Amino acid sequence: MNDIAQSLRGWTPDDPGSEAAVEFVTLASELTEVVSSHQVGNERFVVGFNWDTTNGPPGTHRAFGLHASFAPDTGRCHVRARSTPTFGWAGHWLVGRGADPRAVARYRPVPENPYDEPPEYRTEGLYSGTHYGLARPGGRTTRLIEDRVRRCGDRYRILRSNSAYPSFFNGEREANFVLLHDRHPQAVSRRFVIQLETITVKRTTYAITEGGFHTLAQARHWLDRIDARAGTVPPLPVTDPATGLAPRGIPAPVRGRATPVQSAASVARRTR
Template sequence: MIDNLYQQWKSADEASGRFLRDLWFDSEHYVVAAADQNSDGEHFIIAGNELAMGEPWADERAVAIHVRRDLDKRTCHVRRAHTLTYGWAGHWLVRRGADPDALARYRPLPANPYSRRPGGDDCQAEGLISASHYWYARPGDARTRTIEDRIRRSGDRYEILTRQMAYSEHATDGEREAHWVLLLDNHPRAAERRYVVQLETVHRLRAVYTLGEGAFRTEKEAQEWTYRIDARGSAPLPATDPATGLPAAPRSTGPAAAPAAFQPPSTPRRFTR
């Protein structure tokens, strides 16, 4: 789909033409992870970007591509957004009309994604060759999938304040790397803890990524938590519910025990004159 757009379709506008040329020249660098197509001929594509390697400024690991075709005129309108994670790429596409359930169905990876020949120095790698190869990673657990699904469907609930690499694979002997996103949560029930940190970690040997999330009372508290992220282990994030993204409701201690009723003394008191 990506590599034949330029040859088979004319651009509907200048921006589409620019994107089509970029996609044609770099099509081999986009690894499709999930896609959706509707009855109107629109394509919604989530891809990993091989050109974004594991560096502190690598905030374009995922790419969202929206293609709307005019079958009569043989033209297409193309828009593209670079994002830090697949979840936020899906959010951009859902807001443009994609089916969030379709984007949750990730394409399975081939048994040998690097197309290496068996034997010798080209033997198949275990998991990912590098933890920075985000394009070959997939969600690693149910919590990650639940948080991603909420992100895709969140509309204008969140505002991305900042994002950054937490640590690179060089800090973990190639085992993993991580990025974080700081969000402002506009949900009415998040009034006391609006600042949300999402930490996504790519695990090389398992070829998966996991997503953690926590909410803070102030932006300063959230930022201070990110400063303490360490490749050897980070402090736990303040708990949030994966489905709602809201802090857990405080536990009820139950009604206070009623004071004991007054009991008169069993022996009558004697008064002396």
């Protein structure tokens, strides 16, 4: 993050929030990793990764967005930072503040030797799934979902985010989820969405899968069925990656006994 810290030198923060954000990127510049950065006029937009979160509890928000605007006539800057569960959601926050969604999506390549290891000790992939800042989208579906997230405006409301399972259980993959309420008018039959982001350690990539549920209880029940120690998850209901809606021809889920997922009443009894 040294280039971002450098760009803020000589500018005076114009309020306490800006002071806190500038302190974050200047005093801990070695603990932050720039994933994406672009400038529009006197405004700069950054998607980043906070290395300080790697020792935190599973589910800690590791991505963040940073927005800085500069007033050359006064020498002052207005800076805000927001931690988010994923890079896509950091981009969403920045787009809401005027960032170009295409520029936000241009992630910097991962350094060839990110850990500065001598050739004889080079590690294949990541040391850990917590090193999320060195992973990049692994396929078209993931990029489509991220692009929709960045451009979705107020369509979704984040209800919860957490770890699905950490990489230290099996060393190969790590997964985190975001539970959403979808306010799209065509999502009336699947208002609750789970986005599961899985990091593959050896490939330094992550993949996002997504599914919509009729009720919040059904979505929570799906989360309860994740086998964290085995690193396995049940199949998600089919969702179109570009729209986030059920594909045409897929019947809407039915409330009650006809649904393949446990009812809200039975879930409540099980969790008492």
